[in-house]
Amino acid sequence: MNLMTISNLTHWFSGLRAVTDFNLSLKKGELVAIIGPNGAGKTTIFNLITGVYRPTSGQINFEGKELVGLPTNQIITSGIARTFQNIRLFKELSVLDNIRIAQYASVCYSPLEAIFHLPGFHKEEEKIRLRSMELLQIFDLEDQAYTISKNLPYGQQRRLEIARALATQPKLLLLDEPAAGMNPAEVEHLIELIQMIRKQFQLTILLIEHQMRVVMGIAERIKVVDFGQTIAEGTPIEIQKNPRVIEAYLGEEESK
Numbered sequence: 646m647n648l649m650t651i652s653n654l655t656h657w658f659s660g661l662r663a664v665t666d667f668n669l670s671l672k673k674g675e676l677v678a679i680i681g682p683n684g685a686g687k688t689t690i691f692n693l694i695t696g697v698y699r700p701t702s703g704q705i706n707f708e709g710k711e712l713v714g715l716p717t718n719q720i721i722t723s724g725i726a727r728t729f730q731n732i733r734l735f736k737e738l739s740v741l742d743n744i745r746i747a748q749y750a751s752v753c754y755s756p757l758e759a760i761f762h763l764p765g766f767h768k769e770e771e772k773i774r775l776r777s778m779e780l781l782q783i784f785d786l787e788d789q790a791y792t793i794s795k796n797l798p799y800g801q802q803r804r805l806e807i808a809r810a811l812a813t814q815p816k817l818l819l820l821d822e823p824a825a826g827m828n829p830a831e832v833e834h835l836i837e838l839i840q841m842i843r844k845q846f847q848l849t850i851l852l853i854e855h856q857m858r859v860v861m862g863i864a865e866r867i868k869v870v871d872f873g874q875t876i877a878e879g880t881p882i883e884i885q886k887n888p889r890v891i892e893a894y895l896g897e898e899e900s901k
């Protein structure tokens with residue numbers, strides 16, 4: 646059974662058609678990449694899945710439930726989390742607090758327990774703290790738990806953003822250019838990290854990425870979009886040989 650099925654997704658920004666009849670079926674546990682030149686419509690697809698924009702037309706079915714029309718918070722509690730192309734941490738908060746905050750969408754104490762600091766509040770807070778520290782350990786950030794997140798090196802900020810996304814316990818993780826701005830060593834580390842969390846958290850992953858080293862290294866299937874339209878779909882090997890893709894995208898990448 647598919648975890649998510651996107652059917653005929655189309656989105657217009659005034660006179661500009663950013664996404665045209667986009668279709669995608671994601672099976673549980675798959676890692677699928679969306680690639681394409683700048684402005685092709687990739688991030689708009691993520692914004693449509695997460696309810697930032699409501700599509701002009703089309704459906705997004707996640708575990709049998711229609712997502713179109715739902716507010717973002719309900720989409721997140723359904724089991725979808727994302728990272729952003731431009732890192733969006735709570736920059737003035739500590740690394741630990743960035744992870745803790747992500748868990749409050751599904752907190753299990755009542756306002757009364759919170760106001761009067763009743764036992765239910767303390768128990769839940771301790772659970773959140775422990776789980777946050779566990780995540781920081783997995784992401785090799787536990788020594789930085791009390792560092793203000795804006796002071797982390799760039800590669801660690803990217804890792805923290807992924808850790809924060811996982812704190813909501815998603816089934817589907819949307820990664821928007823996770824390798825952007827990383828040096829080659831950080832990229833290699835990221836590839837290992839994505840493979841590790843995919844297994845450990847039994848994740849399905851949809852990845853937008855420009856760095857072909859990452860895409861070809863970890864994606865099982867690739868969709869190529871250009872001017873909002875899907876121009877090719879296949880395995881990494883099929884995509885690398887596809888003349889239309891080379892013309893629209895890979896050729897341009899290789900010549901950089």
Ligand SMILES: Nc1ncnc2c1ncn2[C@@H]1O[C@H](COP(=O)(O)OP(=O)(O)OP(=O)(O)O)[C@@H](O)[C@H]1O
Pocket residue numbers: 658661663681682683684685686687688689690730
């Ligand atoms: N809020 C918006 N209002 C109007 N136009 C927008 C908006 N967001 C994106 N666009 C336009 O929609 C098209 C698709 O943009 P999108 O950001 O989805 O592309 P992308 O493939 O993610 O590009 P990149 O690789 O550069 O991130 C572009 O032409 C962009 O200028």
